[in-house]
Amino acid sequence: MNVPAFEYLPATSLAEACALLAAHAPGARVIAGGTDLLVKMKHRRLVPPYLVDLKDVPGLDHIRHDTGDGLRIGPLATIESVKQSVDVRKRYPMLHQAAACMATVPIRNRATVVGNICNGSPSAEMAPALIALGATAEIVGVDGARSALVEDFFVGPGCTILRPDEIVAELRVPEPSAGSGGIYEKYSLRRMDVALAGAAALVVPDGETCGDIRVVLSAVAPTPIRATAAERVLRGQVPTEALLAQAAAEAAAQSRPISDIRGSAEMRVKKVEELSGRAIRGALKAARLEVTR
Amino acid sequence: MTLRPISLRINGAEYQFEVEPQETLVQLLRERLRLMRTKEGCGVGECGSCTVIMDKRAVASCLVLAVDTDGSEIVTTEGMCSDTELQPMQEVFVDHLAMQVRVGVSTLSARQEYLTFCHLCCGHCAVKVTVADNVIVDMTPDFESGLSNEQCVFKKGRLSIPEIHLHPDRLLYPLKRAGAKGEGRWERISWDEALDTIADKLKTIREELGPEYVVFGLGEPHGLEFAFAQRFASVYGSPNVTTPGWFCGVPFQTANAFTFGQGAVPDEEHIPELLVLWGINPNHTSGGIRRQTVSNIVESGTKIVVIDPRKIDMAGVADLWIRPRPGTDGALAMGLLKVLVEEELYDEGFVRDWTIGFDDLKAELATFTLTDVAEATWVPEEQIVELARMIGKNKPTCLQWGNGIDQGVHPFQTHRAISILAAISGNLNTPGGIVLPDAEHNYVRPGKFYMLSKRAPVAGKTIGKEYPMTIKSTSVPSWLLTRAILDEKPYMPRMAIFMLTNPATSFINSKETLRGPHEAGILGRPRSIHDSDRHPCGHSLAGGIRDGARRGGLLAGLVQRGARASKGGRSPG
Structure with missing residues (x-):
């Protein structure tokens, strides 16, 4: 399949990349791994006349953890490198899980975590974990830098808060709260396929109670969403089977999936209940909280 | 469009190219270097057939821009294999019985190997089949045969044939429709009942209307089906045989024969x-x-x-x-x-x-x-x-x-x-x-076996006789058969036997084809029970065995029944 013709604009610094994007706005796009962008271009769903390539910019593929500061992921860090990072695996197991079940090795070797977010897909595999962990996107543009929660990053399918000249220069994931536990659950036809529904849960224990909890759903609304009603059911409570079931049902009620070739909306709602129940239970267990009858 | 220079190592050799920005790595490998073992399958990074090693990591080369490979080291399968020995990856596959279909079905010692050939296409490659507990567990090309051999048996054969053989919906015995047409309800009948039913109908039609009222429809032959079916049709006396030859090989072969004297x-x-x-x-x-x-x-x-x-x-x-x-x-x-x-x-x-x-x-x-x-x-x-x-x-x-x-x-x-x-x-x-192959030694000439010339079918009754060359070279054009059923011109056939073919997909104009046999009420024989509801005819299903000999057996059985039905005359088949 042919990629439609475009003008190739390699950048050697982020500032130059932003300037190129601004000069060729709104048609210019950033290419990093290209595993989403080139598919869209081959299908002519997107025919950008200009592509700004970041791969000649030095020092963008870092995955760095500093105690107290948290995790920093550069825009060229691939999903496979995040998956293989010992720091990620030890301190952000949820992120590791999300990376590990995303697509295939050849795709993960090119696809970047930042690109996965910037693609703006409602089913973005890395989004639920990043949102649950309270990650922020450090954004640079011709007019300067800004910072936004990944939770606020998505606007609609294929649409993010990024302006045409802006680039995500880094993702920052804060240190997880002491004793917290998180789990990412995904449902797809085959493991490598795009998620039909995804759910991440992060639990911060407070004594015997679930001090704080975040439940994030993907692929079941125009953007990844927080299942806030489900969180309210358990926040500050001693977790019980009844509350867990109620929280899962609330998550399902908050989802707004579509029917498409992969599955019906009804099926997805059911899957949300199942997945969020599993994710919450897993997160409670990881946070060493017992679910009482 | 500006061309950009790149230099990279591919399978150990240095290359310099000028590439267009939109050129992908798979295109570069195939179209510039003819490294054809890297394939573009899906083109969107899902199938894996374009995988190459780029800087020691596997990547989908259909989603890598050639400009991004500047300074890279690429290894393709050509760079990993040699003609003389197994590579580490292949050895690991062998060690773990990888790519085998049902590892662990039984111990290795209980396995038996059979030499046979592949039925999937008319190439009939030589194949070695491994059987354990009467189940096919593996297939490999039979390299020792010295016969032609494609590699598709590794994938198509290993993965599909055992599945088909063990599929719960595979037809293993004759079925007769028990409900209304299209309802999908069938009941099992014996081979005797199936053969008797079909033979009786064949006999009745021949006696009451004439043999030309039965049509024989054939599909892609996997063995000697054409020969048997053609022979059966001519023994029965019907000139109306249709095959997909008109869009597959016959115009080509006929033109060869007209120009060169043979194919x-x-x-x-x-x-x-x-x-x-x-x-x-x-x-x-x-x-x-x-x-x-x-x-x-x-x-x-x-x-x-x-x-x-x-x-x-x-x-x-x-x-x-x-x-x-x-x-x-x-x-x-x-x-x-x-x-x-x-x-x-x-x-x-x-x-x-x-x-x-x-x-x-x-x-x-x-x-x-x-x-x-x-x-x-x-x-x-x-x-x-x-x-x-x-x-x-x-x-x-x-x-x-x-x-x-x-x-x-x-x-x-x-x-x-x-x-x-x-x-x-x-x-x-x-x-x-x-x-031009040596006709005497290389070609089986089944013309005599077909018996069309010896036992001339009902003269002048062939549907589509206004196309004598087509009739001679292949068969009744399928669209004329559909027209005969719909317009009753020159007459409407009352029965058809379809082998290895689904007229709804192999005839011209599926809509009309579907209308035709419904109105005629015709007998058919699809490949699997799933086909039967879509099959335009489907009154009964006589077997579904992927085996040329058995299909030939069905026809031989019919010939015998026909002979017995006509008061013990010697079978002409």
Whole structure:
């Protein structure tokens, strides 16, 4: 399949990349791994006349953890490198899980975590974990830098808060709260396929109670969403089977999936209940909280 | 568009290219270096067939821009394999019985190996089948046979045949419809009941109306089905046999026979200087030329010309890719002949010794100009001239043309023009060209077995008798059969036996085809029970065994029943 013709604009610094994007706005796009962008271009769903390539910019593929500061992921860090990072695996197991079940090795070797977010897909595999962990996107543009929660990053399918000249220069994931536990659950036809529904849960224990909890759903609304009603059911409570079931049902009620070739909306709602129940239970267990009858 | 210079290492060798930004790595590997083992399957990074190693990591080369490979090190499967020994990956596969279908079904010692052949296409490659507890657990090409062998048995055979053999919906015995048509309810009946039912109907129709009221529809043969079915039809007395030959091979073979006196096949033992692929992609489908030969030809650096409106994968590696307007291949062939003859690039000795009517051809070629050809075919004049000169000057040239032409308009005449082109350019019966097989030793001539001439079917009753050559060369054109059922002209058949074919998909005009047999109430025989509800006929299903001998057995059984029904006369079958 042919990629439609475009003008190739390699950048050697982020500032130059932003300037190129601004000069060729709104048609210019950033290419990093290209595993989403080139598919869209081959299908002519997107025919950008200009592509700004970041791969000649030095020092963008870092995955760095500093105690107290948290995790920093550069825009060229691939999903496979995040998956293989010992720091990620030890301190952000949820992120590791999300990376590990995303697509295939050849795709993960090119696809970047930042690109996965910037693609703006409602089913973005890395989004639920990043949102649950309270990650922020450090954004640079011709007019300067800004910072936004990944939770606020998505606007609609294929649409993010990024302006045409802006680039995500880094993702920052804060240190997880002491004793917290998180789990990412995904449902797809085959493991490598795009998620039909995804759910991440992060639990911060407070004594015997679930001090704080975040439940994030993907692929079941125009953007990844927080299942806030489900969180309210358990926040500050001693977790019980009844509350867990109620929280899962609330998550399902908050989802707004579509029917498409992969599955019906009804099926997805059911899957949300199942997945969020599993994710919450897993997160409670990881946070060493017992679910009482 | 600005070209960008890149330099990279591929399989240990340094290369420099100027690439367009939109060029992908798989395109570069295949189209510039002819590294054909890297395939573009899905094109969107899902199937894995384009995987290569880039800087020690596996990547989907269909989603990597060539510009991004500057300074990289690429390894393709060509760089990983040798002809003499197994590579570490292959050894690991062997150690772990990887790619085997049902590892652990039984112990290794309980396995047996059988030498047989693959039924999937008419290539009939030699295959070694491993059986454990009466279940096929593995299949490999039988390299020791010395017979032709494609590699598809590794994938298609290993993964599909055992599944089909064990599939719960596979037909293992005759079924009779128990509900209304389309309801999908069937009941099991015995072979005796099935054969008796069919034989009774056959007999009744022959006695009451005449044998021509029964139609025989055949599909892609996997064994000797055509011979058995044709023989059965002629024994029964019906002239109405239809096959898919009209869009698969018959126009081509008939044109060969008219032009050369017999069919011609490519000489696979010698590498040609030029390979012309016309309406055929031997890298994806089987034809006269095997994939292994294509690989050898590609690797040898032979010039390749592809004539196809679409960019098939071979077009990517071709030295010249010609895109004719669909259906104008005949005009293109005439244009090529015109250049060949008028520039005197033809083989004079061959024309003098082996042709008749060359002056007539010359006169015909003078009646049009290359501009006419270019207008008709949308192929620029200079390309026509270039290709004609390539064919005239590269000896030997192997011309391969296929079903892409059979399925177009005027396939017979088009094939004749191309046959003449192959012959007078001096590429007929020459090493590396197309050759006429030794008819006496290489070809089974089943004509006598068909018995059509000895036991003449009801004279003058053939549907479509106004197309005598078609009837002679292949069968009743399928659309005439549909018309006969719908318009009752010349008469409406009352029964049809379909073998290995689903008329709804293999006949022209599926809508009418579906209407026809419904009105006629006809007997059919689909391949699996799933087919049966979609099968336009489907009154009963007599077996579904993927085995030529058994199908032949069904017909032999019918012949015997027919004979017994007619009061113990000796079976003519």
